[in-house]
Amino acid sequence: MGLDYKLVLWNxxxxxxxxxxxxxxxxxxxxxxxxxxxxxxxxxxxTIIIRAFGSLAIILxxxxxxxxxxxxxxxxxxxxxxxxxxxxxxxxxxxxxxxxFSTINFHTLGxxxxxxxxxxxxxxxxxxxxxxxxxxxxxxxxxxxxxxxTSHDFFLKNLxxxxxxxxxxxxxxxxxxxVLHVFLGAFQQETSPFAIGVLCLxxxxxxxxxxxxxxxxxxxDSFKASKDSDGWLEVCTTGEIEESxxxxxxxxxxxIAVFKNEGKLSAIHNVCKHQGGPLGEGKxxxxxxxxxxxxxxYLPHNGQSPPPFTEKVKTYQLxxxxxxxxxxxxxxxxxxxxTPISC
Amino acid sequence: xxxxxxxxxxxxxxxGTETKTTLKRFVLYSLITLVVVGFLFSFFQETAVNSSFDFxxxxxxxxxxxxxxxxxxxxxxxxxxxxxxxxxGFGKFGPNQYLNAIKSENGSLVNKALTIxxxxxxxxxxxxxxxxxxxKITLSxxxxxxxIKKPSSIGQIELEGEIVDPxxxxxxxxxxxxxxxxxxxxxxISGGIPPVLVATNEQETDDYFLLTNLKGEPIxxxxxxxxxxxxxxxxxxxxxxxxxxxxIDVDRIEKLGKASSIx
Numbered sequence: 001m002g003l004d005y006k007l008v009l010w011n012x013x014x015x016x017x018x019x020x021x022x023x024x025x026x027x028x029x030x031x032x033x034x035x036x037x038x039x040x041x042x043x044x045x046x047t048i049i050i051r052a053f054g055s056l057a058i059i060l061x062x063x064x065x066x067x068x069x070x071x072x073x074x075x076x077x078x079x080x081x082x083x084x085x086x087x088x089x090x091x092x093x094x095x096x097x098x099x100x101f102s103t104i105n106f107h108t109l110g111x112x113x114x115x116x117x118x119x120x121x122x123x124x125x126x127x128x129x130x131x132x133x134x135x136x137x138x139x140x141x142x143x144x145x146x147x148x149x150t151s152h153d154f155f156l157k158n159l160x161x162x163x164x165x166x167x168x169x170x171x172x173x174x175x176x177x178x179v180l181h182v183f184l185g186a187f188q189q190e191t192s193p194f195a196i197g198v199l200c201l202x203x204x205x206x207x208x209x210x211x212x213x214x215x216x217x218x219x220x221d222s223f224k225a226s227k228d229s230d231g232w233l234e235v236c237t238t239g240e241i242e243e244s245x246x247x248x249x250x251x252x253x254x255x256i257a258v259f260k261n262e263g264k265l266s267a268i269h270n271v272c273k274h275q276g277g278p279l280g281e282g283k284x285x286x287x288x289x290x291x292x293x294x295x296x297x298y299l300p301h302n303g304q305s306p307p308p309f310t311e312k313v314k315t316y317q318l319x320x321x322x323x324x325x326x327x328x329x330x331x332x333x334x335x336x337x338x339t340p341i342s343c
Numbered sequence: 344x345x346x347x348x349x350x351x352x353x354x355x356x357x358x359g360t361e362t363k364t365t366l367k368r369f370v371l372y373s374l375i376t377l378v379v380v381g382f383l384f385s386f387f388q389e390t391a392v393n394s395s396f397d398f399x400x401x402x403x404x405x406x407x408x409x410x411x412x413x414x415x416x417x418x419x420x421x422x423x424x425x426x427x428x429x430x431x432g433f434g435k436f437g438p439n440q441y442l443n444a445i446k447s448e449n450g451s452l453v454n455k456a457l458t459i460x461x462x463x464x465x466x467x468x469x470x471x472x473x474x475x476x477x478x479k480i481t482l483s484x485x486x487x488x489x490x491i492k493k494p495s496s497i498g499q500i501e502l503e504g505e506i507v508d509p510x511x512x513x514x515x516x517x518x519x520x521x522x523x524x525x526x527x528x529x530x531x532i533s534g535g536i537p538p539v540l541v542a543t544n545e546q547e548t549d550d551y552f553l554l555t556n557l558k559g560e561p562i563x564x565x566x567x568x569x570x571x572x573x574x575x576x577x578x579x580x581x582x583x584x585x586x587x588x589x590x591i592d593v594d595r596i597e598k599l600g601k602a603s604s605i606x
Contacts, residue, residue: 011354020370024377031381042391044517055384059377075351076365082353105516106527109434111534121526121533123568129602130571132526189521192387198380244348283350295352 017083021090028056046105051186054098058182060091061175062202069213071292075281078292085151088171092148099141102134133185140177143170156275165276179203221250225327232319232326238343239323241265246289248280252329255280256316259289259300264340266300267316267327274311302337389521394466394514396473404428404472405458405483409491411583412561413537413553414438416457416472417491426470427584429537429553430459431510433475435527437535444477454490456483464514469551469585471513493559494581494588501577502589504542505605506554506570508532512539512605525571525606538566540576540589541605552580552589565593571606573599 008014032052036043064087070077107114107121118138124130147168150156156164179199187196225233235249235258246257248270255270257280268289270280277293284290288297288306298305298313305311312335317328320341332338349359358366406418406428414430414437430438446452460479464471474480508531511519516527532538540552556562557579578591 009354012356013353013358024374027374028377028381031378032385035382035385036388039386040388040390042393042517043388044391047391047517051384051388055380059380063373074365076349076359076362077369078351079353079358079362079366080369082351106523107530109436110530111435112530117526117530121529130522130525133522134526185522189518189523190387190389192383194383194387198383285350285352290350290352292350295354 013079014083014086017079018086021087025056025060025090025094028052028059032056046101050098050101050105053094053101054186057091057095057098058178058199058202060087060094061171061178062206064088064091065171065175065206066209069209072213072216072278072281073209075292081293089148089151092144095141095144099137102137106134128184129188131184133181133188136177136181136184140174140181143174143177147171147174153274161273161276175206220248220255223250225249225251228321228326232328234324234326236325237323238265238320238325241325244284246280246282248278249327251316251327254331256327256331257282257289258318258325258327259284260343261287261300261340264342265318265320265325266338266340267318268298268300268303269314269316269331269334271313272296272311273305273313279313301340302335304335389518391517392466392519394517394519395464396514396517397463400462401460401479402463402472403458403460404463405456407491408452408455408457410453411491411493411588412555412559414442415583415586416459417584425584427586429469429471429509429586430461431464431471431473431536432534433473435510435531435534435536437537438474439535441474441477441480445480445482449482452482457481458483464510466513467549467551469509469513471509473510473515494583497580497582499577500580500589501575502540502542502552503573503575503599504540504552505573505603506532506538506540506566507605508536508570509539509551510536512541520605522571522603522606525603528570528606529567532563532570533567535563538562538570550587552587553583554578555588555590557590557592559588559590562591562593569593569596569598571603573601573603575599 029052033048036048064084067080067084071081103114107117110117118134122132124132147170150167182199225235227233233251236247241247241258241260243260246259248255248257256267257270258265258267261284268279270278272279272291272293274291274294274296277291279289279291282290282292289300290297296311303313303315314331314334315336315338316331317338318341319326320343349362351358351362404416404418406416409415409417416428416430418426418428420426432438432440442452458481459472459474462473464473508528510531511524511527538554540554542550544550554562554566575597576591577595578589581588
């Protein structure tokens with residue numbers, strides 16, 4: 001959490017994270033360059049650069065896309081999510097090098113504007129095998145540019161987390177465009193089953209992990225609470241919630257998190273104001289509900305971030321009857337004080 | 344610390360034991376994946392052909408200039424042995440912008456001796472020369488006594504093949520073929536680089552045909568929809584040193600609907 005905007009709020013974990021990103025990228029590029037030069041000596045340097053950075057960007061994109069579902073399935077992966085934006089920007093830079101070199105190589109020094117050339121040099125839009133696949137890569141790069149350039153918390157705050165999140169969900173559109181870009185382009189001439197197999201395996205991995213995570217969360221959303229005569233919803237027993245942790249329930253279409261802190265229960269809206277992280281998968285640390293994604297904190301009894309921070313989430317009223325926890329589905333305004341109830 | 348008590352906060356130095364183990368495993372698997380995928384992507388690439396482009400190594404070539412209809416330089420290699428070098432411009436352009444500068448001062452260059460400093464491109468017996476500056480073209484002033492005549496017709500011929508841009512195909516880009524080059528080829532030909540038909544003959548080797556319209560004039564824009572499309576072409580064939588020239592009616596090019604073997 002930070003009160004003012006700095007380019008990067010460095011800490012030990014972020015530094016280690018970035019070192020590992022750099023190590024992985026350098027390792028990949030060394031392997032690609034050395035093997036290309038040794039086994040394909042006739043190939044020109046710009047071709048190797050285009051291919052090395054393009055394929056590196058795709059692998060990094062796969063890595064980025066598996067992080068989300070992995071953390072939903074196993075919280076031990078959360079540190080990888082913590083600095084995912086740096087991985088995203090690194091991936092964009094690799095994609096940018098690929099895109100710039102490709103555009104220079106294939107579309108500059110000609111009779112057309114290079115961007116116009118990307119769209120009009122091959123007009124076989126009606127054909128699948130001859131489709132101008134470079135257009136797909138260009139559009140994907142535009143999306144990645146918008147995402148990378150708005151990745152800082154300054155834009156998150158000013159665009160609003162909701163719009164920012166929607167904008168960054170475009171990564172799935174970019175992924176689809178990139179897969180089509182590769183299959184309708186590079187794989188039309190580079191037909192190694194190993195290369196094609198890697199991308200197919202990647203698609204299966206990403207899809208499989210997302211479906212598994214969605215299935216897990218679907219269980220929460222499909223939860224049907226019974227209502228008492230006052231319209232309160234019975235969600236669980238007091239013993240089902242561990243100390244300093246929460247259980248998440250979907251009530252009237254909204255996910256809420258019921259936390260237990262020093263034997264008392266409090267309920268808040270499950271969505272963190274920072275990036276929409278699942279607060280109910282967090283923990284109470286130093287008396288504050290702490291978001292598992294980036295450590296944003298809220299007080300259990302009023303849903304407010306401790307001063308000087310200003311984030312607020314909705315709060316809910318609870319009651320315990322015969323060991324059963326009931327939630328009033330009508331939320332209070334964000335930051336409204338609700339006295340925690342004893343179990 | 345109980346298993347489920349572990350909780351990672353990015354700005355707190357301490358990390359739980361189980362989280363650390365998971366992270367180390369993830370990092371190790373990720374690095375191994377990067378190396379393995381890097382190996383698979385690079386090792387199994389199609390081998391590039393052994394064409395040559397003398398990039399940044401200019402050569403001075405002297406010969407007799409002619410246009411049939413594309414600008415060429417006929418270079419004498421030995422007694423009665425000549426090589427016709429196809430002239431190209433810098434980037435994705437033909438050579439006319441440089442030649443026109445000389446022509447404006449000296450009139451027609453046909454059958455005159457020129458020395459051109461440029462970058463050679465060669466592959467499969469064909470040689471091309473990239474010109475990047477009109478200052479690198481010098482006119483010796485002498486006129487060729489054995490005038491280079493327009494090639495005479497051998498007859499009508501029907502060929503199946505694919506139309507390429509000779510600059511990338513013969514060596515500037517390696518590989519200079521494959522679908523990735525389709526749009527680049529269109530840009531090259533629309534910029535004034537002559538279209539060349541690549542047709543495989545009975546000996547399973549490739550023949551190269553410079554394409555012109557029925558009047559023997561250059562064609563560029565009209566041929567663009569046919570680049571890299573396997574097609575059947577009917578035309579009047581003539582031979583010009585190392586090159587064959589095919590006069591065609593673009594409207595009668597028949598697309599074969601097959602997948603391209605070049606692009």
